[in-house]
Amino acid sequence: MNLTLHVWRQKARNTTGQFVTYKATDVSPDASFLEMLDVVNETLIEKGEEPILFEHDCREGICGSCGMMINGVAHGPIGGTATCQLHMRHFKDGDNIRIEPWRARAFPVIKDLVVDRGSLDRIIQAGGYISVNTGNAPEANMILVPKAVQELSMDAAACIQCGACVAQCPNGAAQLFTSAKVAHLGVLPQGQPERYERVVKMVEVMEEMFGSCTNYGECEAVCPKEISIDFIARMNRDYLVAQFRGPRSTILPPLFNTEEELVTNET
Amino acid sequence: MELNARIPAGPIAEKWAKARFDYKLVNPANKRKFDIIVVGAGLAGASAAATLGELGYNVKCFVFHDSPRRAHSIAAQGGINAAKNYQNDGDSIRRLFYDTVKGGDYRSREANVYRLAELSVNIIDQAVAQGVPLAREYAGLLENRSFGGVQVSRTFYARGQTGQQLLLGAFQALERQIALRRVQMFNRYEMLDLVVVDGQAKGIITRSLLTGAIEAHAADAVVLGTGGYANVFYLSTNAKASNATAIWRAYRRGAAFANPCYTQIHPTCIPQSGDYQSKLTLMSESLRNDGRIWVPKNQGDNRVADQIPESERDYYLERKYPSYGNLAPRDIASRAAKEVCDEGRGVGSGGRGVYLDFADAIDRLGRPLIEERYGNLFEMYADITAENPYQSPMRIYPAPHYTMGGLWVDYNLMSTVPGLYVIGEANFSDHGANRLGASALMQGLADGYFVLPTTIGDYLVTQMGKKVPTDRPEFKAAQQAVEERINRLIGAKGTRTVDSFHRELGSITWNYCGMARSAEGLRKAITEIRQLRDQYWREVRVLGSDEEPNQSLEKAGRVADFFELAELMCTDALHRNESAGGHFRVEYQADGEAKRNDADYAYVAAWEFQGDGEPPRLNKEPLEYENLHLATRSYK
Ligand SMILES: Cc1cc2nc3c(=O)[nH]c(=O)nc-3n(C[C@H](O)[C@H](O)[C@H](O)COP(=O)(O)OP(=O)(O)OC[C@H]3O[C@@H](n4cnc5c(N)ncnc54)[C@H](O)[C@@H]3O)c2cc1C
Ligand code: FES
Numbered sequence: 037m038n039l040t041l042h043v044w045r046q047k048a049r050n051t052t053g054q055f056v057t058y059k060a061t062d063v064s065p066d067a068s069f070l071e072m073l074d075v076v077n078e079t080l081i082e083k084g085e086e087p088i089l090f091e092h093d094c095r096e097g098i099c100g101s102c103g104m105m106i107n108g109v110a111h112g113p114i115g116g117t118a119t120c121q122l123h124m125r126h127f128k129d130g131d132n133i134r135i136e137p138w139r140a141r142a143f144p145v146i147k148d149l150v151v152d153r154g155s156l157d158r159i160i161q162a163g164g165y166i167s168v169n170t171g172n173a174p175e176a177n178m179i180l181v182p183k184a185v186q187e188l189s190m191d192a193a194a195c196i197q198c199g200a201c202v203a204q205c206p207n208g209a210a211q212l213f214t215s216a217k218v219a220h221l222g223v224l225p226q227g228q229p230e231r232y233e234r235v236v237k238m239v240e241v242m243e244e245m246f247g248s249c250t251n252y253g254e255c256e257a258v259c260p261k262e263i264s265i266d267f268i269a270r271m272n273r274d275y276l277v278a279q280f281r282g283p284r285s286t287i288l289p290p291l292f293n294t295e296e297e298l299v300t301n302e303t
Numbered sequence: 304m305e306l307n308a309r310i311p312a313g314p315i316a317e318k319w320a321k322a323r324f325d326y327k328l329v330n331p332a333n334k335r336k337f338d339i340i341v342v343g344a345g346l347a348g349a350s351a352a353a354t355l356g357e358l359g360y361n362v363k364c365f366v367f368h369d370s371p372r373r374a375h376s377i378a379a380q381g382g383i384n385a386a387k388n389y390q391n392d393g394d395s396i397r398r399l400f401y402d403t404v405k406g407g408d409y410r411s412r413e414a415n416v417y418r419l420a421e422l423s424v425n426i427i428d429q430a431v432a433q434g435v436p437l438a439r440e441y442a443g444l445l446e447n448r449s450f451g452g453v454q455v456s457r458t459f460y461a462r463g464q465t466g467q468q469l470l471l472g473a474f475q476a477l478e479r480q481i482a483l484r485r486v487q488m489f490n491r492y493e494m495l496d497l498v499v500v501d502g503q504a505k506g507i508i509t510r511s512l513l514t515g516a517i518e519a520h521a522a523d524a525v526v527l528g529t530g531g532y533a534n535v536f537y538l539s540t541n542a543k544a545s546n547a548t549a550i551w552r553a554y555r556r557g558a559a560f561a562n563p564c565y566t567q568i569h570p571t572c573i574p575q576s577g578d579y580q581s582k583l584t585l586m587s588e589s590l591r592n593d594g595r596i597w598v599p600k601n602q603g604d605n606r607v608a609d610q611i612p613e614s615e616r617d618y619y620l621e622r623k624y625p626s627y628g629n630l631a632p633r634d635i636a637s638r639a640a641k642e643v644c645d646e647g648r649g650v651g652s653g654g655r656g657v658y659l660d661f662a663d664a665i666d667r668l669g670r671p672l673i674e675e676r677y678g679n680l681f682e683m684y685a686d687i688t689a690e691n692p693y694q695s696p697m698r699i700y701p702a703p704h705y706t707m708g709g710l711w712v713d714y715n716l717m718s719t720v721p722g723l724y725v726i727g728e729a730n731f732s733d734h735g736a737n738r739l740g741a742s743a744l745m746q747g748l749a750d751g752y753f754v755l756p757t758t759i760g761d762y763l764v765t766q767m768g769k770k771v772p773t774d775r776p777e778f779k780a781a782q783q784a785v786e787e788r789i790n791r792l793i794g795a796k797g798t799r800t801v802d803s804f805h806r807e808l809g810s811i812t813w814n815y816c817g818m819a820r821s822a823e824g825l826r827k828a829i830t831e832i833r834q835l836r837d838q839y840w841r842e843v844r845v846l847g848s849d850e851e852p853n854q855s856l857e858k859a860g861r862v863a864d865f866f867e868l869a870e871l872m873c874t875d876a877l878h879r880n881e882s883a884g885g886h887f888r889v890e891y892q893a894d895g896e897a898k899r900n901d902a903d904y905a906y907v908a909a910w911e912f913q914g915d916g917e918p919p920r921l922n923k924e925p926l927e928y929e930n931l932h933l934a935t936r937s938y939k
Binding site: 048070071074153157162183187196 | 350378476851
């Protein structure tokens with residue numbers, strides 16, 4: 037098939053960018069979106085033009101490197117896939133495709149389709165971990181984790197930190213990302229001691245850099261890992277508990293149900 | 304060059320304990336006086352950097368990714384082994400040790416493997432404490448599955464995303480140390496050279512991938528956890544940016560390169576479909592727990608799978624290896640697939656594929672259970688091929704996946720350059736000539752969490768007060784060499800893209816140094832690689848400048864190193880006149896199985912750089928088996 041691409045080209049952070057039109061010819065329907073761009077780039081180089089810069093690595097939808105707005109939608113038209121997993125069979129001959137970088141205040145453009153997502157690491161640095169030094173761990177089966185709790189934790193931990201949620205959000209908010217990490221650790225027994233302290237620290241850093249959540253729900257719709265927006269509600273609840281109770285929340289009985297009960301109620 | 308493996312004396316089960324007692328310790332107050340550079344933040348690098356930070360050292364960690372969490376380790380799917388014996392199925396540290404040495408076709412160092420098996424149990428404890436959501440049984444206890452080459456269930460997993468989850472554990476530990484300012488993180492920095500001062504590793508030269516700035520960084524020790532080199536084949540299951548530059552530059556500075564020809568071709572990958580293809584996708588080995596591999600009995604049988612009756616199918620692994628069946632080790636399963644395809648019994652376009660069939664498993668266990676176990680892999684397969692693996696069998700074919708070879712290290716994980724340590728896939732240590740599934744994650748984390756942080760102190764105490772500043776001539780010279788090389792690549796101003804050369808190099812290495820190798824083919828490969836390399840330096844085209852993000856330039860440097868490495872791989876493969884594990888020389892086989900030659904080749908081949916255009920020097924570390932009996936592998 038033959039396609040017309042309108043690609044955002046921008047030399048550097050503080051230069052102005054523009055859309056440039058390219059033809060992609062003889063595209064195989066089995067090629068991935070990035071492989072289609074590879075071929076365009078090879079032709080550009082042959083013609084002596086600089087290739088389009090885009091980020092990618094694993095090409096299996098797991099490293100979270102890739103990501104672009106494809107016709108205004110983060111990672112393109114097919115739900116639950118990252119750009120690298122999007123196949124050209126979902127487009128048709130003659131299509132026009134508009135390709136832009138993530139657009140969010142917290143993600144400044146570096147060049148072309150590459151942005152700086154370092155702000156997401158800063159949220160993790162604020163508390164997205166369990167404070168256990170190497171060697172400090174008890175025997176693994178001493179910690180019992182109900183299967184449903186482990187599955188729930190895993191649903192949240194599947195986040196690949198690609199930033200699509202932020203890019204699609206009209207407010208540029210990072211609630212889905214942050215809440216996924218808060219839930220991954222916060223529902224597990226191992227994560228209880230720091231649960232409330234963690235949510236407060238992470239939310240504070242998040243709010244410094246990102247917009248606020250007004251429940252558009254666009255994040256969930258474009259998430260390549262289909263992370264549920266329910267995690268945002270959980271995060272808000274934990275944050276609230278921490279606000280009421282202060283840093284000692286953890287040693288008091290929770291205001292609401294325990295995790296185990298919540299999971300059982302849901303399933 | 305003297306190869307001293309520094310294996311502690313005494314019975315194998317006591318060596319590690321003895322070593323830990325014998326190592327000199329750095330007292331807590333002195334730790335912060337030592338600077339350590341860690342290059343890489345995959346499972347090996349991230350676990351090492353975090354742990355060194357926790358111990359109180361000053362750590363600088365460099366990655367070419369925009370975040371440490373994107374390292375290639377993130378893509379590991381199937382699982383991680385540990386000798387917990389939770390299944391009460393006869394597992395033990397000794398059995399994991401035995402399986403790994405046997406799986407490696409008796410070409411690994413006993414003492415290292417034993418230590419790996421011992422530490423495997425601590426890794427699972429550590430990961431669980433960090434909140435890694437490993438699969439659980441209904442009672443809340445940890446669950447296991449089986450992987451190839453073993454008869455017990457000792458593989459721990461987190462859906463099909465085990466590498467991701469373990470890496471997130473290590474990444475989070477690392478981010479915590481970054482927040483505590485014990486680790487300084489350098490994202491989007493590529494190491495382009497190692498700096499050796501008076502015979503010791505004292506720093507690195509880096510290039511910022513954002514600004515192109517070339518910088519020197521000094522330290523008391525340098526640790527490389529930079530991953531494997533399977534991308535020398537161009538098409539592999541590795542992430543696109545995985546490369547050998549760090550270890551190759553260290554090799555050129557004096558670190559011996561061990562067993563470069565030991566590469567692993569993974570049996571279950573999605574077959575190649577077109578020329579535009581940029582990488583191959585792995586279908587986890589865990590699928591072989593429930594999937595059955597077969598091809599039609601008759602050549603040229605073009606019927607669709609479900610039209611071929613049971614009696615006309617050849618479940619060749621079950622037939623040839625009845626006791627391991629579909630769980631035969633990778634090297635054996637890959638060669639068997641090639642063999643049936645060479646016989647004209649392959650399936651799919653081009654006849655380069657075999658079926659991996661779940662119909663029986665779905666009948667026996669029901670679709671929901673299969674979905675729970677492998678759902679994301681099935682989806683991935685469907686996305687790529689537009690076929691539904693619940694309805695028709697998957698088509699798979701072997702693909703380059705992992706490299707057992709790497710920089711030579713002693714028992715302490717130190718290379719032949721004092722002060723340079725190598726961990727994870729970048730070293731050669733534990734897997735011999737073939738790695739068993741779910742063992743790379745185990746090794747990377749054993750190295751990073753437990754071994755390196757313990758052994759490195761023994762070297763550091765000798766470096767007290769011996770810091771060297773970056774204005775030493777050695778730093779200046781290395782920096783200049785890096786700059787000149789970049790200018791040469793940009794200055795070539797040729798006509799061909801970097802990728803087109805890489806693709807061609809890949810096809811030479813795959814054809815002559817892939818699943819089957821011969822002396823004749825290898826000689827041919829060496830000639831072709833040299834010709835192509837000369838052409839590369841003349842005709843490569845790198846556009847743009849070196850002062851901005853420039854992916855062509857990044858790739859160009861990496862591919863230039865792959866050329867040199869490919870030649871060394873072929874040289875090593877040519878010298879090893881035997882077949883062992885993943886190294887299959889067609890001249891040396893018995894009944895289609897690899898035929899080792901223990902009398903002449905039971906050694907590690909450690910190659911030493913002698914200068915451009917000079918043949919490398921071969922050094923040998925004899926492998927002595929005191930605990931296991933050198934035997935011909937049998938999985939029948
Ligand atoms: C698809 C796939 C599935 C796998 N599944 C499994 C499995 O189920 N079980 C298992 O045990 N193993 C598995 N493996 C193997 C395993 O994932 C790898 O061997 C292991 O993760 C390697 O880890 P590492 O830390 O050594 O290197 P990597 O994870 O490759 O990390 C390398 C790091 O080094 C950095 N780096 C490299 N060069 C430079 C440089 N010059 N300058 C700066 N930084 C640099 C990178 O940025 C990165 O941070 C799988 C491999 C693949 C390809
Ligand atoms: S390239 Fe890794 S998620 Fe797309």
